[in-house]
Amino acid sequence: MRALGGFVGLLRKEGYHILRDRRTLAVLIVMPIVQVVLFGYAIRTDVENVRLAIVDPAPDYATLALRDRFTAAGVFRTVAVLPGAGELDRLFRSGAAQEAVLFEPGFANHIARGTPARVAIITDATDPNTGSAMQSFAAAVIQSWERERAGAVRAIRITPQVRMRFNPTRESSNLFIPGLMAFVLTIISTLMTAISLTREKETGTMEVLLVSPLRPAQIIVGKVLPYLAIGFVSILTVVAEARLVFHVPLRGSVLLLLAEGLLFILTSLALGILISARTSSQRVAMMGALAGTMLPSVLLSGFIFPIESMPRVLQWFSNVMPAKWFVIIARGIMLKGVGLGVLWPETLILLAMTLVLLAASTRSFHVRLD
């Protein structure tokens, strides 16, 4: 019972801090929502509205069918249908076209005879990622049409699958949302904890708390519990927004996702405590949190840049980023619908990291008293 009243008071006090700092509060509430929209729409590796030029010197049923396919795919917007390739150069240079599909004359005849019907795909590869994405979209459109012709009955059933694959919004936000959760949680938990703890040091109130009968553990828990709650609300916000706005699937257990989210918040909180224990001003704490956790969690977690394509040293380094493991877990639950049966190694790693960080942060909090 002892000091329980004090502990509750400490929580209430932290609540006041959060509620009365309007600007920070606004950031805490609005940030996750805005981030999801920003990342969901702006940062995207897939393409849409590809400006397509078609060169079809001798239209026949086959080229017309394919041209329809391109239109129906939803990704392409046909900007020009030309009889010859002469104009293409100008279209590419001016940016009017990003991709061109060239059919050879007598396309349908070649198909009928069983000889190779040739089609060329030209892509503006100024941005190589976009270029290769556009290229594979175009190739896929042609291949799917080919497959349908091979087995006419199955053809109708294939169509919706093609559309799924080509829906760009779904594809990229599916990948981003789990990473975004990690990012938002890191900001809220690590940054806010580090700042709120160092603020007490700056204002001298930490000293008074330490001189009081409250135990250091109570002080820490009292300080970070409100941020645990806010972090949890953020997960709910991001997941809800992902479901409602971006229709990201949530195939696995919601409970498991939330539990793993809590675990990751704990990891981030512990990091925040650790940072605040090593710094004495809010500004340094903020820089520390930004440089030490947020940037690596964005760059090295596989959130935006695939880990597989990183240099080996960075790949190795990404293993010590808690965000990396959380992103794997969140993607597994949301997109693949797998449970702990598959994700237990990642969960264990995250758990171990959390325990180590919690131990280190409590320890350095004690050491700080010296």
Next chain:
Amino acid sequence: MTGEGAGEGKPTAAPAIDARDLTRTFGAFTAVDHITFTVRAGEVFGFLGANGAGKTTAIRMLTGLLAPTSGEARVAGYDVYTQAEAIKRNIGYMSQKFSLYEDLTVRENVRLYGGIYDLSSREIRERTHRMLHRLGIEQVAGERVGAIPLGWKQKLAFSVALLHEPKIVFLDEPTGGVDPITRRQFWEMIYDAAAAGTTVFVTTHYMDEAEYCDRISIMVAGRIGAIGTPAEVKHQFGANSVDEVFVRLARSDTPGRGAA
């Protein structure tokens, strides 16, 4: 001596603070070097010393924030090594930063600290009422501390440090940055607290304030350079004011006559 928590019923031994050869080192640096002194119950004890003389380290050891490297100390009758928790419940503390939350109202601050020191809601209500009445600041009870004048903040912080009726209150440069009139009023509050039986342990850089203390000690380079009533200390050094003694000690930067 039965560990922490055995608190309450134990009567305070005669001295409020009893330190013997109290020492704290940080690596090769000795911040506090075998200091020995006693503070009697109910007195106003001035703890002086230049910046870096070891005052803060000494206070941290006495308030249970820092374990001594060697030596002994009892605060409010409790051992600093084994009964830090009991010490914490029996002392109050106020730093020069006033230790209040600026974004909380006066009443919320009082309630927070009352709760931390295990006062019941009724006790908190009654004491808050009395305190605000005594300070004459009832009208700002609902205002945020950040919005009230510095002098009020300082008095409020002192009252909050006394809220749980501690046996000893530690004041670390409590009058930094306030005007002379407020300082004088503040010292009246200190006397009131001492008259009510609270031992006051105060550090200051104002030598006129040192003259108000029942007894003072002056720390120099981790040791106690002088200790006694202001009159005794002046006499000892053949000086006219505590200020003179302080400057002479600080310049020599070597311990004057040993403490003891």
